[in-house]
Every structure is written in structure tokens, then in C-alpha cells.
Amino acid sequence: MAWRNLWRVRRRTWLTVAGVAFAIFFVVFANSTQRGTFALMIDNATGILSGHVQAQHPAYQDDPRPRNTVADAAALRAAIMEQPGVRAATLRGMAFALVSAGSEGRERTFGAQIIGMDPITEFASIRRPATGRFIAGPGEAFIGAGLARNLNANAGDELVVLGTAKEGGVAAVAVTLAGTFESGMAELDRATLALHFEDFAEAFGLGGEAHAVAILADDSADAEAVAQRLATTLDGGAAPVRFASWETLQPELVQFVELKAWGSYLISALLIVLVTFSVMNAFVMAVFERTAEFGMLKAIGMTPGAIRRMLQIEALWMSVLGVAVGVGISAAVIGALSTVGFSLGEEYSEMLERFNLPDRLYPAFDYATAFGMAALMVVAVQLAALLPARRLRKLNVVEALREQE
Amino acid sequence: MSDLVVSCEGITRVYADDAVPVHALRGVDFEVRRGEWTSLAGPSGSGKSTLLHVIGGLDRPTNGEVNVDGQRLGGLSESQLSDLRLNKIGFVFQAYNLIPVLTAVENVEFIMQLQGVGAAERQTRARATLTRLGLDDIGDRRPGELSGGQQQRVAVARAVVTEPVLLLADEPSANLDSSTTQDLLELLRNVNEQHGVTIVTATHDPMVMDYAQRRVRLRDGAIEHDESSSGA
Ligand SMILES: Nc1ncnc2c1ncn2[C@@H]1O[C@H](COP(=O)(O)OP(=O)(O)OP(=O)(O)O)[C@@H](O)[C@H]1O
Ligand SMILES: [Mg+2]
Numbered sequence: 001m002a003w004r005n006l007w008r009v010r011r012r013t014w015l016t017v018a019g020v021a022f023a024i025f026f027v028v029f030a031n032s033t034q035r036g037t038f039a040l041m042i043d044n045a046t047g048i049l050s051g052h053v054q055a056q057h058p059a060y061q062d063d064p065r066p067r068n069t070v071a072d073a074a075a076l077r078a079a080i081m082e083q084p085g086v087r088a089a090t091l092r093g094m095a096f097a098l099v100s101a102g103s104e105g106r107e108r109t110f111g112a113q114i115i116g117m118d119p120i121t122e123f124a125s126i127r128r129p130a131t132g133r134f135i136a137g138p139g140e141a142f143i144g145a146g147l148a149r150n151l152n153a154n155a156g157d158e159l160v161v162l163g164t165a166k167e168g169g170v171a172a173v174a175v176t177l178a179g180t181f182e183s184g185m186a187e188l189d190r191a192t193l194a195l196h197f198e199d200f201a202e203a204f205g206l207g208g209e210a211h212a213v214a215i216l217a218d219d220s221a222d223a224e225a226v227a228q229r230l231a232t233t234l235d236g237g238a239a240p241v242r243f244a245s246w247e248t249l250q251p252e253l254v255q256f257v258e259l260k261a262w263g264s265y266l267i268s269a270l271l272i273v274l275v276t277f278s279v280m281n282a283f284v285m286a287v288f289e290r291t292a293e294f295g296m297l298k299a300i301g302m303t304p305g306a307i308r309r310m311l312q313i314e315a316l317w318m319s320v321l322g323v324a325v326g327v328g329i330s331a332a333v334i335g336a337l338s339t340v341g342f343s344l345g346e347e348y349s350e351m352l353e354r355f356n357l358p359d360r361l362y363p364a365f366d367y368a369t370a371f372g373m374a375a376l377m378v379v380a381v382q383l384a385a386l387l388p389a390r391r392l393r394k395l396n397v398v399e400a401l402r403e404q405e
Numbered sequence: 406m407s408d409l410v411v412s413c414e415g416i417t418r419v420y421a422d423d424a425v426p427v428h429a430l431r432g433v434d435f436e437v438r439r440g441e442w443t444s445l446a447g448p449s450g451s452g453k454s455t456l457l458h459v460i461g462g463l464d465r466p467t468n469g470e471v472n473v474d475g476q477r478l479g480g481l482s483e484s485q486l487s488d489l490r491l492n493k494i495g496f497v498f499q500a501y502n503l504i505p506v507l508t509a510v511e512n513v514e515f516i517m518q519l520q521g522v523g524a525a526e527r528q529t530r531a532r533a534t535l536t537r538l539g540l541d542d543i544g545d546r547r548p549g550e551l552s553g554g555q556q557q558r559v560a561v562a563r564a565v566v567t568e569p570v571l572l573l574a575d576e577p578s579a580n581l582d583s584s585t586t587q588d589l590l591e592l593l594r595n596v597n598e599q600h601g602v603t604i605v606t607a608t609h610d611p612m613v614m615d616y617a618q619r620r621v622r623l624r625d626g627a628i629e630h631d632e633s634s635s636g637a
Contacts, residue, residue: 293504293505296496299463300490300516300563301487301488301491301492301516301519302519306519397463398458398463401458401463
């Protein structure tokens with residue numbers, strides 16, 4: 001009976017169903033694309049250099065001087081590799097230095113971030129060369145395409161790196177350019193030089209130390225937990241070490257993601273409130289129009305509670321229908337887009353470039369959001385129906401019956 | 406059990422919401438014997454509907470006592486009144502008697518569903534009642550597909566399927582022409598005579614009054630005249 005009552009004022013039922021369906025579609029779609037974008041963004045932004053977690057000298061984050069190193073780095077790396085949730089770990093030396101190229105007289109010099117990395121264990125996505133190849137062993141360098149352009153250097157050319165060593169002396173090393181990379185981040189491409197960790201350690205006088213052990217977690221979302229677990233299990237080692245997740249290492253990335261996420265939460269919440277109110281309005285109208293009927297039902301012995309339950313069941317059917325339509329459309333649209341992909345358009349192109357994202361996105365259906373929204377909308381519609389249903393308790397049968405005359 | 410299905414003593418009903426209180430009933434003493442068909446008559450505003458509502462437990466009198474089938478209504482809570490209406494009283498109103506989304510037979514079943522009667526029994530009893538009242542051919546139609554007279558007759562079926570002690574009908578023929586009124590009245594007579602259902606109707610319609618065995622005329626909220634056709 002409740003089901004049939006839905007179809008008395010078809011337009012209103014469909015409006016309610018459409019409202020519920022739209023809210024679900026909007027939120028599920030936004031989350032499905034956003035989650036995918038965020039995960040990609042984070043993986044890219046962290047994978048390029050920092051890793052998901054880093055083991056550093058406790059002071060390094062705030063004061064990245066060459067002397068703030070991690071002692072006995074190779075042993076620490078081995079210990080980290082043993083831990084659960086860790087996919088990879090690699091040693092890094094980091095310093096700022098001047099890079100020169102070109103024959104005498106026509107020399108060009110630029111400042112750059114120098115990174116000593118182990119080509120065997122390194123996981124940074126900048127390993128993918130734009131020209132030439134990644135470093136294979138000591139004596140080679142791999143630099144950003146922008147820096148190569150500035151230096152006017154090509155694969156095979158000699159580069160000289162000049163900086164300050166750990167203990168304050170001059171650090172100098174000559175390397176052959178093996179290849180270049182393009183990360184999509186212009187600043188990075190303009191000012192990064194990677195060379196073999198051994199060359200770095202020798203030139204900068206690291207001994208057995210490193211500036212960081214970069215760690216890749218199984219899942220970027222677990223980075224903070226992995227960092228904390230490492231901190232507890234590996235505490236009390238030879239030297240003080242601080243484990244920092246990408247959230248700590250790149251606070252601006254966290255901010256960016258959070259801002260975007262909150263923006264969509266806010267819009268979603270607004271939409272849900274809006275839909276709930278319009279459903280409430282529809283129910284108030286329906287109850288008002290059916291006063292005579294409810295009066296008759298009460299007269300023949302139906303209790304106000306039973307009438308209210310009938311309305312709640314009507315509301316339930318309505319929301320279930322809305323959920324079915326909303327989830328169905330979301331699944332269909334997202335399912336289709338997950339194979340074809342779609343472009344986010346102009347507004348996002350800059351962001352995509354900044355985080356080295358592909359310009360087509362392939363969203364994955366977000367089951368958690370779909371389930372959560374379905375439950376939320378069912379509850380919201382029940383609440384929306386509850387308010388007008390309360391009027392039934394006060395319904396005066398005699399007056400309701402008189403209304404028909 | 407007493408032979409009186411309804412007994413009212415000193416019923417007054419005053420509507421005090423407005424500035425000037427309206428005395429809809431001013432001290433009505435009224436009894437209905439089991440098996441009797443009584444028709445309330447009187448000019449508009451004389452208090453017919455109000456008296457019917459008070460007897461049916463839809464409205465509470467300002468003063469006085471109402472007993473239905475030996476139960477004192479003044480002592481009952483809202484939900485007990487609701488139970489009484491469900492189990493002992495059948496109602497037929499002027500209009501809007503039926504649930505529009507249910508078929509005739511489902512409307513008749515609905516009241517038994519409220520009583521908690523099982524689905525199979527509901528079905529057989531509803532069908533049987535419609536058949537008995539000559540309405541079996543329209544059982545599967547919805548109210549919108551029925552004429553006014555057919556709707557009223559289904560309402561009677563709905564009202565009597567629970568075997569109530571009392572059937573109250575307020576202007577049941579107001580929206581009907583004379584030939585469909587005739588059909589409805591024949592049906593009520595059948596229900597009254599064959600099944601012994603006590604009936605109280607409130608109406609302006611002389612045809613309805615003719616069918617009733619007893620006519621009670623109200624004026625200004627008081628009984629002016631009480632006449633039985635058998636005694637006349
Ligand atoms: N809710 C109310 N508030 C105030 N006065 C009311 C209310 N309901 C009924 N009345 C008044 O009570 C009196 C009796 O009304 P009632 O409906 O019982 O008359 P009736 O005999 O059924 O009339 P009709 O033949 O028109 O149906 C009328 O004067 C009416 O205006
Ligand atoms: Mg009346």
C-alpha cells in the first residue's frame with residue numbers, strides 16, 4: 001500500500017527520487033574521481049623524491065645543513081627493510097651546490113639540489129629518462145631537463161659539482177651526464193642533479209652516513225602509521241633518527257589535498273541538506289493534501305502510530321528508489337569512465353601538470369562513499385518524513401472529516 | 406448483555422474556541438436498541454453529525470455519558486477508543502471512505518489487517534462479504550474506477566466485514582442520485598435485517614428516513630421529535 005501511495009503524485013515522488021539520486025551521484029562521482037586524483041597526486045609528489053616516509057637526522061627537517069646526517073645509514077636501511085608495510089628503502093645524500101658545464105671561457109653555472117642516490121634501490125619516478133638513461137654507476141649524473149637546457153649540456157658532457165662538504169670543506173666532483181628527466185614540476189626540472197650515492201658520500205665526506213633513508217610504504221595513505229611504527233620499533237638505535245611521513249615532509253601538499261577535500265565535503269553537505277529539506281517539503285504537502293484520508297483512517301480505527309509507520313514506509317520506498325537510481329547511475333557513469341577516462345578541463349590542467357598527473361583521469365567507483373551516501377540518504381529521508389508525520393498525532397478526526405464536506 | 410447498543414445521557418457539546426461559544430448539543434438523551442435502524446434528521450447545524458461523532462467515539466461530549474455496547478466511552482483512552490472503533494463500530498461517511506490506492510477488495514481487507522486478521526482469512530472474508538452484498542464483480546477495481554454509488558456500497562462492505570455491533574453513516578447518500586441511493590439503502594436494509602447490524606444514519610434525505618424504522622428529529626442541539634414507523 002505504501003508502495004502504491006508513492007504513485008499518487010508521481011511528479012512529487014519522482015522529484016524526491018531524483019533529488020536523492022542526484023545527491024548520491026554527485027557525492028559518489030566527486031569522491032570517486034577525487035580519491036583517484038589525490039592518490040595519484042600524492043604518489044607522484046612523494047614518489048618523485050621524498051618517498052612516503054623518511055628517516056632523517058632529528059634536526060634536518062628544520063635545518064637542512066650537510067652536517068645533520070643519519071649515522072650508520074646502511075644498517076638502518078637494512079633494519080627498515082625488515083619492517084612490515086615497507087615496500088622499498090634507499091639511501092640519499094642531499095646538498096645544495098653549483099653545477100657547471102661547458103669548456104673554459106664558455107662555462108655556464110647554475111645552483112642545484114644535489115641528490116646522491118643508489119641506482120639499484122632507488123624508486124623515485126624521476127628515474128624515467130627523457131633523454132639518455134638513468135645513472136648506472138659512479139661517475140655519472142642524471143639531471144632535470146630544465147637544468148640541462150640552462151647548462152646547454154647533452155648526454156656525454158662533463159659536469160662539475162662544487163659545494164660545501166659535511167665538515168665545512170670544499171666538496172667537488174666531476175661527473176658525466178648520462179641522461180635527463182622531466183618530472184612535470186618545472187622547479188624540480190630546473191634545479192636537480194642526481195649522482196651515484198658513492199660519489200656523493202666521497203665528495204661531501206659523509207663516511208658511512210646519509211642525509212636520509214627514503215622509504216616507500218605499501219600504501220601512501222598509511223605513511224603516518226608506518227612512520228610511527230618505525231619510530232617505536234627502531235628507537236634506541238646507534239644514533240638519533242626521526243621518522244617523518246610525507247605529510248610532515250610536504251605540508252603544502254597536505255594543505256592542498258585537504259583544501260580540495262573540504263571544498264567537496266562542504267558542497268556535499270550543502271547538497272544533502274538541500275535535498276533533505278525539499279523531501280521534507282514534499283512530505284508536508286503530501287500529508288496536508290491527505291488530511292481527509294488520514295482522518296478517515298483514524299476514524300475507522302487506525303492509530304496515529306500506524307499511520308505514521310505507513311508514511312515512514314512510503315519514505316523508505318522513496319529513498320530506496322532514489323538510492324537505486326543514484327547508485328545505478330553512478331556505477332554506470334563511473335564504470336564507463338573508468339575504461340574511457342575523462343579530461344578534467346582547463347581549470348585543473350595546471351594542477352595536473354604540477355603534480356605530474358596524466359591529463360586523462362580514470363576514476364574508480366568509490367564503494368565506501370556509495371554505501372555511506374545510500375545509508376545517509378535513507379536516514380535523511382526518514383527524518384524528513386518524521387516531521388510532518390508528527391502532525392498526525394494532533395490530527396483532529398472530526399475536523400479532518402469535516403474538511404471533505 | 407444489554408439490549409441497548411447506544412445509550413446517551415445528558416449529552417452537551419459546546420465549541421468554545423470562538424468568542425461566542427457554539428452549543429452544538431444541549432442535553433441529549435438518546436438510546437438505540439439492538440437491531441434497530443435509526444435515522445437522525447433535522448436542519449443543517451442541528452447537531453446530527455456532532456451526535457454521531459460523539460456516539461462513534463470520534464469526539465468527546467462536553468458533558469454527559471455515552472455507552473456503546475455496554476462500554477462507557479468517557480472512561481476510555483484515545484487508543485482504547487481507537488480499538489472500539491476498529492472492532493465494534495463501522496463507519497460510512499459522505500465521501501472519501503476508501504483508500505484510493507487499494508482495490509475494493511483490498512479496502513475491505515484493510516480493516517481486517519488493522520485488526521490483525523491473517524492474510525488468507527482476510528481474503529476469503531472480504532470476497533465473501535462483497536459477494537454477499539452483490540459487489541463481487543467490482544472487487545478488483547480501485548475507487549477511482551467506481552461510481553459514487555459503488556464506492557458507498559464498498560464502504561458499507563468495509564464497515565460490516567468486521568461484524569460490528571453498530572454502523573454509523575453520516576449523509577451516506579449526499580453525493581448520490583435517487584436510483585443509486587435506492588441501491589445503497591437496499592444494501593443497508595439487507596445488512597440490517599439479514600445480519601442484524603444496528604444502524605444510525607444522519608441525513609437530510611427523505612429516502613433514507615423512509616428506510617429507517619425510527620426517525621429522531623434534532624433542532625438546535627436537542628431532540629425535538631422521536632418516532633418509530635412501527636409504532637406510528
Ligand atoms: N469545530 C467546530 N467549531 C465550532 N462550531 C462547530 C464546530 N463543528 C460544528 N460546529 C457547530 O456545531 C453545530 C452543529 O453542527 P453539526 O455538524 O453537528 O450539524 P449537522 O446537523 O450535522 O448539520 P449538517 O446537516 O449541515 O451536516 C453547528 O452550528 C456547527 O456550526
Ligand atoms: Mg452533518
